[in-house]
Amino acid sequence: MSTTERGSHGTRAITAKHQHGRGSLWPVLGRLEPQNGIVYLGFVAIFIFFAVVLHDDGFLTTRNLTNIVLQTAPATIMAIGLVFALSAGEIDLSFGSTTAVAALCAAMAMQTMPALMGIAAGLGVGIAIGAFNGAMVAWLKLPSFLVTLATMGLFAGVARTLTDLRSIAVINDSFTGFFGSGDFLGVPSLVWWTIGAVAVGHIIFRHTRFGAHVLATGDNARAAQVSGIKVPRIRFLVLTICGACAGLAGLLYAGRLQAAKYTLGESDLMIVIAAVIVGGTALNGGKGAIIGALVGSLLMGMLNNGLILMGLGVSDQMIVRGLIILLAVAISLRDINR
C-alpha cells in the first residue's frame, strides 16, 4: 500500500483485503478479479472434500470432472448474463423461461430448416425477450424484479403452449455436434462454449467502457447520469444480454440433450443466482465478477454431482444444496453491509 496518508486527514486504515488481492493465494485469479479470493478457496475446499470422501465413487475421474463442466455449461452462460444485470443494479428472473422458449423455437425451426435457422431462431428469441424486458425497465421505468417476474411466468406459459407440453427431438447432426456432443481438438464443444463465453464476457465486463458504465450505473445511477453515461441505454443492454445468454443456453441444452422441452432451464433460477452471488457479484449493483460466476457455477455443479455420488435421494439433495447455498451466500455477502 502506498501511504501518502498523514496525520489529520482520514485515519481510517485500509485493510489488506481491499488491496486487490495482491500476494493472495491465487495471484492470477486475484489479479483478474480482485474481490473474491474466498470463492476460489471455497471451491478448492469442497473439491478436496469430495475428492477424499468420494474417492472410491469415481468423483476424481476425468470423465466425472468433464461431466460436471458439460452439465454446468448452460448455467454458466446464464450466469454471465446475470452478472451484467446484477452489476447494473437490475435483476433478471425470466432467463430460465427464456431458455426453454429459445430451445423449443430452435428445435421447431430445425424440423424443417437447416441448423443455421435453428441457431438464429434460438438466439433471436432470447434477444427479443431480453430486449422486451430491457425496454420495459429502461424506458417505462418499471422495476426489473417485477417485469422479469411477470415475463418469467408469461414465457413459462408460452413454453408450455408452444408444443402442448411435448418435447421435440433435435436430429440435426451438425447442430448437436456444434452445441452438444461434438468436440474440437479433443475438447468437448460445451467446454469450448464455456471458455469462449467466459472470455468474451470477462473482456467486455472488465476491459471495456461499457463494462465500466454497467458498474457505475449499478453503483450510483445518478453519478453515472451526471457523468454523461446513458443510464437507460445501459439498463436496456444488460437485460438484452441476459436474454441473449439465455438463448445461447437454450441452444446448448437442445444440443446436449438432442431435444427441447418446456422444463429446460426451469430449475436453473436458484442455482444461477446462487452461483453469481457466491462468485462475488453484488445483489444490489456496482460489483461483479465473470470468472467468479464461472467458479460459482462449477461449484454448484460439483455440489450437485457430489451429492448424487454420495447416494442422497432427490429430496435430501435439495435440502443439503439449499443449506450449502445459504451458507455460501452468507459468507460471500459478509462484508457488503459493513
Added chain:
Amino acid sequence: MSEIMEQTIEQSRAERSAPLLALSGIRKEFGGIVAIEQLSLDLHSGEIVALVGDNGAGKSTLVKIVSGVHKPTSGTIRLEGRETSFADASAARTHGIEVVYQDLALADQQTVYMNMFLGRELTRGPLKLLDRRRMIDDTEALVKDLDVRIPSVRSTIRDLSGGQRQGVAIARATRWASKLVLLDEPTAALGVAETAKVEELILSLKARNIAILIISHSLDQVFRLSDRICVLRRGQQIGIRETARSDKNEIVSMITGLH
C-alpha cells in the same frame, strides 16, 4: 455602499478583463413558482465568487442553470462572450464547466481512478479496451500535484474518509474543468481539518486561473475564499459585494433582510 460606487467597481473589473461567464437577466420558474427573479452576474477567470442566501434562495437552481441541468425561463448565458445554451450537463462539461455536487456523485464501490474518469474512460488499441495503466498514472500525478492525501488511487471510494472523498471529487473537477468549477456546499459534511484541506484545493483551482462559483453556508469560509459575494434572498438578487470591502454584518443583513 452606494449604487454609484458599486457601479464603479463593476466597471473597473470589466476593464480589467472580459468576463468568462456573463449571466444577464436570468429568470427561472418551475410551473408557477419563481425560483429566480432576475439575476445578473459576471465571473472572471481566476476569481472565486460566493453565492450566499438562506435555504430556498435559489442558489442551487442557479448552479443547475449554469451546469446545464436546468434551462433558464429567460435571460442569457454568455461564455467567453458567446451566447450559450446547454442542452444538458454533458454539453456544459464539453465547454469546460465542471460541478462538484453536495452529495459528491462518486461511485462508491469503484476505485478512485475509475471515478476520476467516470464516463470518460481512456481506451487503447483497435478493440478500445480500457487503458487502466494510463488512468492510474494520470490520477496518481493529479492527486500528487493537488496534494490530495489518499492511500492509493486504487482504493475504493467507500474506504475513504469524507474529506478524502471530497478531495477526489474536487480533483476530478480540476482534471476536467478548463474554465469554470461550480461547487455546491463542498465542505458541508466535513470536519475542521478536512475543510481546511478542501479550501486549499479550491484556492489551487483559482491559482490555475479557473473561475469558481461556490455555494456555502459558512460565512467564515466565504470570507476566507471569495473575491466577491453574490447574495440571494427568495429568488431575488439582493446585491454583489467585493469581499475585501464588505463585512459579515453587511452580508448577514443582506441575507436576512433585517437591519
